[in-house]
Amino acid sequence: MRRAALVAGVVLLAACGGEGGPPGGMAVRDAWVRPTAPGVTSAAIYVVVENVDAPADRILGASADRCSTVVPHQTVVDENDVASMPGVLGDELDLPPGAVVTMEPLGLHLMCLGVGEPIELGDDMELTLTFDVHDPMTVPVVAANR
Amino acid sequence: MDIVTFPSQPTDNAAEPAAPARTHRARTLAVVLGVPLLVAVVVYAGFVLLRPHAYFGTVMQAPTPAPSMEDLVGIDGRPVDLAALRGDVVVLYFGYTFCPDVCPTTLAMAARAREQLGGDGERVHVMMVSVDPARDDVERVRDYVQAFDPSFLGATGELADVEQVAATYGVFFAEGAPLGDGYAVDHTATLMAIDTDGKLRIVWSPNVTADALADDLRELL
Numbered sequence: 001m002r003r004a005a006l007v008a009g010v011v012l013l014a015a016c017g018g019e020g021g022p023p024g025g026m027a028v029r030d031a032w033v034r035p036t037a038p039g040v041t042s043a044a045i046y047v048v049v050e051n052v053d054a055p056a057d058r059i060l061g062a063s064a065d066r067c068s069t070v071v072p073h074q075t076v077v078d079e080n081d082v083a084s085m086p087g088v089l090g091d092e093l094d095l096p097p098g099a100v101v102t103m104e105p106l107g108l109h110l111m112c113l114g115v116g117e118p119i120e121l122g123d124d125m126e127l128t129l130t131f132d133v134h135d136p137m138t139v140p141v142v143a144a145n146r
Numbered sequence: 147m148d149i150v151t152f153p154s155q156p157t158d159n160a161a162e163p164a165a166p167a168r169t170h171r172a173r174t175l176a177v178v179l180g181v182p183l184l185v186a187v188v189v190y191a192g193f194v195l196l197r198p199h200a201y202f203g204t205v206m207q208a209p210t211p212a213p214s215m216e217d218l219v220g221i222d223g224r225p226v227d228l229a230a231l232r233g234d235v236v237v238l239y240f241g242y243t244f245c246p247d248v249c250p251t252t253l254a255m256a257a258r259a260r261e262q263l264g265g266d267g268e269r270v271h272v273m274m275v276s277v278d279p280a281r282d283d284v285e286r287v288r289d290y291v292q293a294f295d296p297s298f299l300g301a302t303g304e305l306a307d308v309e310q311v312a313a314t315y316g317v318f319f320a321e322g323a324p325l326g327d328g329y330a331v332d333h334t335a336t337l338m339a340i341d342t343d344g345k346l347r348i349v350w351s352p353n354v355t356a357d358a359l360a361d362d363l364r365e366l367l
Contacts, residue, residue, distance in 0.1 A: 037293030083248040083335035105251035113326040
């Protein structure tokens with residue numbers, strides 16, 4: 001039902017010729033990546049995305065220099081403290097107006113795969129997020145140990 | 147030199163007899179309120195200072211000796227000898243090097259906690275046992291754990307031995323969802339403390355903060 005409404009909204013927007021939301025309507029902030037140990041080829045990127053006042057939207061995907069692929073991912077820790085990574089299960093990446101998607105350790109994150117040279121503390125990289133509606137957005141990512 | 151005294155005003159004279167009574171009342175009031183307050187503060191401080199440390203982690207009611215890990219290989223290439231660490235605290239974690247979120251988050255947090263302990267941190271040994279021995283050889287585990295803290299220890303081994311050790315520590319693990327070209331490993335993501343007597347004492351959930359872990363470890367040392 002919700003997805004149908006979203007699809008309808010997207011179709012409507014597309015029909016209106018709307019390409020990308022109004023400037024400032026979508027905010028991407030606090031992007032950081034954990035440094036990688038030698039030989040490790042994946043890293044988790046954390047970021048906060050807020051739909052301030054843009055039309056209903058959804059994070060579709062991401063890319064970053066230093067990563068061959070970036071996929072939205074999710075860690076789930078159950079009541080027995082067993083951690084698993086079932087990926088994105090449902091509407092976690094949906095951004096209705098006013099919504100905030102918080103990617104943080106032990107939860108939603110962007111998996112950076114195919115890291116070549118190890119990512120070291122203080123390194124900078126760039127993350128580009130793509131949306132259903134909004135134009136892609138690129139933000140700096142700092143390598144930190146939080 | 148003469149001291150000049152101002153002529154006293156009759157109105158002041160009239161007020162004078164009341165002043166000592168007011169002072170007396172104020173003193174009585176101070177004693178009546180102040181003494182119990184002081185006693186309350188002292189008693190409260192006593193309770194705060196003397197009460198047992200409230201652990202963030204779950205404390206074992208009847209701690210038992212930490213099961214042996216001698217069938218596993220440490221990052222020094224030798225069998226893991228927990229008895230050699232007796233007198234210090236061992237913080238155990240079962241994880242794997244291809245783990246992108248929960249393991250690095252937990253190990254980085256443990257490194258911060260150890261740092262908070264200053265010199266006492268030297269008596270805390272953080273050890274990651276690989277639950278992915280098919281991919282994690284000794285060198286790989288060593289490079290991985292030491293990236294978080296050069297003092298960190300690690301262990302791996304034959305799958306059957308790792309399974310046996312994990313089982314004795316109540317740790318579950320199994321191959322999980324695909325991850326990149328490989329796979330994730332679902333695993334119990336707790337931290338466990340072996341106390342100075344070699345007993346399994348405390349279990350922490352992965353959401354423990356560095357501050358809380360450091361407080362608990364300080365108490366264990």
